[in-house]
Structures are given as structure tokens and as C-alpha cells.
Amino acid sequence: MGLSFHFQDYLELVDWSGRCLREDKRGAIDEQLPPILERLQIDPRHWLYLNRNFESRFKSLVGAAHSVRNACQQLGKRWAQGIRDCERYLSPPIIS
Template identity: 85%
Template sequence: MPEGIPFQLQDYLELVDWSGRCLREGKRGAIDGQLPPILERLQIDPRHWLYLNRHFESRFKSLVGSAEAVRGTCDKLGKRWAQGIRDCERLLSPPTT
């Protein structure tokens, strides 16, 4: 598997389906309140996921992921910073305990 978020196609399709149903306001039928397993595994709040679906391109210009992963990649690439790192911390990083 290439580097990146390690999830299977079925999980991805379920995530896309769930996101699409939530983003289609006014659609008939109930929206399942269950979180898809991928969001739980990545520790991404579903509200943050929906926000990212609507604003992804305006919030990120280069690297995307947990703040720790983005910082590590910046170090490897010799970059001093990545645009959107604060959003990575806020939206994509696991909660601190």
C-alpha cells in the first residue's frame, strides 16, 4: 500500500456516501447517525470532516494530515512550514489527553 491514510476501498466508499448524504440538505430520508469506522479510526470529528468537504481547497495549499505527520514531512523535505498547519492541528490531529 502506498504511503498515506491506510484504509480499504470499502471504508472510503462508505465515507464518501456518508459525507454526501450529510452535505445534501433537504434530501428525503433519514441520515444515519452512526459514524463510519474510518472517522473513528482517524479520530476525526464528523463536524470537522463536513467542514473539510466544503472548504478543503481554500484551507490547504500543500500538505494535509495530522499536524505531527505534516511537520515530519516538512522536516524530510527541508520545508520550514506548511500553509494550513493550524487547520491540520484543529481539524485532523487526534485530541490530546
């Protein structure tokens, strides 16, 4: 049985906990850093959608689209199922 709270609250708890770690220890999150989804440039609505639909949207590699393409190239794969969702939900916006 899991704890009854929203996923966004869980992420905030993990982020806050990481900030409470000692600064001289590995894994500490600098207090000046923005919240985790902001740092990853992931829209919280997209994150929640993916948490509900992750297994149906992705069948292989997952991450920022450029990282998935690089991994495909290194693995000799021509494509990864879900690359469009990687572009839509997990890739930083293109600033022109």
C-alpha cells in the same frame, strides 16, 4: 452527474463495503473496527467542514499535524500553509 446523498452516508457506504470484502483479501475491514471517522479520530463535523472548504484551507501538505511537520522536516520546508487547520481538524486530541 453525481449520486444525490450526504457525504456522511457515502463514508458509511465505503466503510460498510470494505467490511463486506473477504477477510483473506487485502483491503478488508475487520468487522470489529469502529467506523472510519472514529478510527481516524476525526470529528464528523470537522470532516464535513473540510469537504466544503478543503481547497481554501490547504495549499500544500495535509494530514495529522505531527505527520505534516515530519514531512516538512524531511523536505527541508520551514512550514506548511494550513498547519493550524491540520492541528484543529485532522490531529487526534491530546489526552493528558
